[in-house]
Amino acid sequence: MKSIVIEKNILKNNNEIASKIRSALNDKGIYTINMIGSPGSGKTSVLEQIIKHINRKFNIAVIEGDLYTTKDAERIENQGINVVQLNTEGACHLDANMIEQALDCIDINNADLLVIENVGNLVCPASYDLSEDSKILVMSVTEGHDKPLKYPSMFQKAEVLILNKIDLVRYTNFDIGDFYKDVKSLNEHIHIFEISCTSGKGVQKLCDYLEGQIMSKGVNR
Amino acid sequence: MKSIVIEKNILKNNNEIASKIRSALNDKGIYTINMIGSPGSGKTSVLEQIIKHINRKFNIAVIEGDLYTTKDAERIENQGINVVQLNTEGACHLDANMIEQALDCIDINNADLLVIENVGNLVCPASYDLSEDSKILVMSVTEGHDKPLKYPSMFQKAEVLILNKIDLVRYTNFDIGDFYKDVKSLNEHIHIFEISCTSGKGVQKLCDYLEGQIMSKGVNR
Numbered sequence: 001m002k003s004i005v006i007e008k009n010i011l012k013n014n015n016e017i018a019s020k021i022r023s024a025l026n027d028k029g030i031y032t033i034n035m036i037g038s039p040g041s042g043k044t045s046v047l048e049q050i051i052k053h054i055n056r057k058f059n060i061a062v063i064e065g066d067l068y069t070t071k072d073a074e075r076i077e078n079q080g081i082n083v084v085q086l087n088t089e090g091a092c093h094l095d096a097n098m099i100e101q102a103l104d105c106i107d108i109n110n111a112d113l114l115v116i117e118n119v120g121n122l123v124c125p126a127s128y129d130l131s132e133d134s135k136i137l138v139m140s141v142t143e144g145h146d147k148p149l150k151y152p153s154m155f156q157k158a159e160v161l162i163l164n165k166i167d168l169v170r171y172t173n174f175d176i177g178d179f180y181k182d183v184k185s186l187n188e189h190i191h192i193f194e195i196s197c198t199s200g201k202g203v204q205k206l207c208d209y210l211e212g213q214i215m216s217k218g219v220n221r
Numbered sequence: 222m223k224s225i226v227i228e229k230n231i232l233k234n235n236n237e238i239a240s241k242i243r244s245a246l247n248d249k250g251i252y253t254i255n256m257i258g259s260p261g262s263g264k265t266s267v268l269e270q271i272i273k274h275i276n277r278k279f280n281i282a283v284i285e286g287d288l289y290t291t292k293d294a295e296r297i298e299n300q301g302i303n304v305v306q307l308n309t310e311g312a313c314h315l316d317a318n319m320i321e322q323a324l325d326c327i328d329i330n331n332a333d334l335l336v337i338e339n340v341g342n343l344v345c346p347a348s349y350d351l352s353e354d355s356k357i358l359v360m361s362v363t364e365g366h367d368k369p370l371k372y373p374s375m376f377q378k379a380e381v382l383i384l385n386k387i388d389l390v391r392y393t394n395f396d397i398g399d400f401y402k403d404v405k406s407l408n409e410h411i412h413i414f415e416i417s418c419t420s421g422k423g424v425q426k427l428c429d430y431l432e433g434q435i436m437s438k439g440v441n442r
Contacts, residue, residue: 038341124345150260150293
C-alpha cells in the first residue's frame with residue numbers, strides 16, 4: 001500500500017483539474033464514487049460491504065482520504081483491494097489536486113469502479129468536485145433525523161444517500177418520516193438506501209444499484 | 222431570540238480578537254465553554270442536560286453556531302435560556318470575529334457560564350480560539366473507538382471529553398479500553414465523562430465538575 005502526504009498546492013484550480021481527471025476516467029469507462037459523511041457515519045464499513053458483494057464481478061480501486069492515519073486503507077487492503085492512502089495532514093477535505101497525485105500512485109487501468117473515501121466531515125467536502133460520477137453520502141441514524149436541514153449542501157449535492165446503522169434505529173428517537181420529508185425537500189431525485197453493515201440488511205439492494213451504474217458506465221469499453 | 226447572519230470578515234486576526242474577548246470575559250468572571258463535536262454527536266442534547274442540572278444555581282448564556290437553521294437555538298430557548306443564534310451560511314466553524322458580533326446581541330452581564338456551541342465538525346473548529354476557558358469535545362460511542370487517532374487535533378486540544386450515548390455501547394463494537402488508551406496517548410490530562418442524555422447516566426458527575434469550574438472562575442467577582 002502506498003501512502004502520500006499531500007503537499008499544499010492550492011494554486012491550481014480545483015474544477016479545472018477535476019475536469020481533466022474526469023475526462024481520463026470517462027475514456028477508461030471507470031465509474032467513480034466520492035464517499036462523504038461525518039466521522040463515524042460508517043463510510044469504511046459500507047465500503048467493505050460493497051467490496052465483499054461486488055469484488056468477484058468487478059475490479060475495484062480505492063483512494064482513502066484521512067487526516068493522518070492509514071487505518072482505513074489497511075482495512076481495505078486486507079480485502080485484497082488496490083488502495084492508496086491520501087493523508088491531508090489536517091486538511092478537512094480532499095480536492096482534485098490530491099486525487100491527481102493519488103492516481104499517479106495507483107494502477108486503475110483495469111478498474112471498473114474507483115471509490116474515493118473523503119475525510120470525515122459533513123460540511124467542507126461538499127464544495128470540492130473530485131471528478132466523481134456520483135457523490136454518495138453516508139449518514140447513520142444515530143446522528144439524528146435533523147441533519148438534512150442543518151447540513152443542506154451535502155444532501156443537495158449527493159446522488160445517493162446511504163442511511164446506515166438502521167439496526168440501531170429502535171434505540172434512538174430518529175423519525176424516519178421527518179427524515180425522508182426533509183431530504184426530499186432538498187433533493188427530490190436522491191436515491192436513498194437504508195442499510196446495516198452489522199446485519200447486512202439493505203446491502204444487496206444498494207449493490208444491485210451500484211452494479212447497474214458500473215455496467216452503464218463501462219459499456220463502451 | 223436574536224439571529225445573526227455572519228458577514229465574511231476574515232481580515233481581523235482571530236487570536237487578537239479572541240484575546241480581547243477573553244480579557245472582557247475574565248473581568249466579568251464568566252466561565253466560557255467551546256463545545257465541539259461531529260454532527261449528531263449530541264452537543265445540543267448534552268447542553269440541554271447541563272442547563273437542566275445547573276440552571277437554578279447559575280445564570281447561563283448560550284451562543285448557538287449552525288450553518289443555516291435556528292433549530293438548536295430554539296431548543297435552548299425553550300428552556301428559558303438567554304441565547305443568540307450564529308448562522309455561518311455554510312462556513313464550517315465559528316471564529317472569534319463571529320463571537321464578537323454575537324456578544325453585541327446578548328446580555329451576559331449577569332452570566333456565570335457562557336456556552337458556545339460550535340458547528341458540527343471534528344476537524345476545522347480545533348484551530349480557532351473562541352476565547353473559551355475550556356474546549357469540551359462531545360463524541361458518541363456510535364462514532365467508533367478509532368476516532369481519537371484519526372482526528373487527533375481535537376482530542377489534543379480539548380480539556381474535557383464527553384463520551385456520549387453510552388447507553389448504546391452494548392449494541393456497538395466500541396472498545397472502551399482501546400479508546401481510553403488512544404485518548405490518553407494524545408492528551409494525558411483530559412477529563413473524560415461517560416454520559417447518556419437518554420438515561421441521565423453520568424450527567425450529575427459532569428455537572429459537578431462544571432459547577433466547580435464555574436465557581437473557581439467567578440470567585441473574584
